[in-house]
């Protein structure tokens with residue numbers, strides 16, 4: 001049986017003090033987490049050491065939100081997989097729509113970054129998803145198919161996570177229906193493998209996650225806004 005994986009994506013939020021406070025509060029709670037489920041948070045790189053230091057459960061995933069295409073050298077502002085691996089990161093989000101929109105990342109960049117991550121034993125969480133315009137013109141399946149083919153080229157499909165995130169559902173409060181999430185995740189399943197973990201992302205909340213996770217091809221969630229507060233994050237990972 002495939003595991004489930006729930007990852008909070010903090011994006012560019014929280015100072016080091018706020019990260020420490022989050023974990024101090026989180027560590028005090030007695031959790032009844034979902035069975036067979038991995039969970040954790042993707043944190044801005046500068047604050048990863050604080051999360052690693054504060055997490056009590058070593059299985060709590062601390063993920064990065066991006067990596068450089070390069071391992072080292074004259075790339076001002078970039079952070080390499082070697083540096084993140086060294087901090088203890090086990091997963092990295094790659095190709096989030098915000099990186100594609102604001103930083104011009106392409107499917108080829110995503111593929112290169114995912115390869116680098118895997119070569120260094122870090123699991124890439126590869127994001128794909130159609131825009132509102134593409135959704136409205138009924139091109140979602142075609143667009144996602146092209147993204148998947150280009151992004152996962154030559155990757156070990158049993159070692160990656162795919163996050164299907166329709167761009168129109170991210171941070172908008174407009175979540176896809178469970179049926180739609182299932183149709184799209186099933187489409188991705190057919191293009192990848194039975195072993196690939198496929199998350200849904202886009203305005204997931206503690207109220208919507210349970211029914212979402214009942215969909216046969218939805219193996220978890222990538223959650224932005226609802227992962228920022230301890231109580232809400234706990235509701236996402238508890239059964």
Ligand code: PGA
Pocket residue numbers: 009165169170171172173201202203204222223224225226
């Ligand atoms: P959201 O973000 O849950 O706030 O919509 C999801 C994401 O961007 O991964």
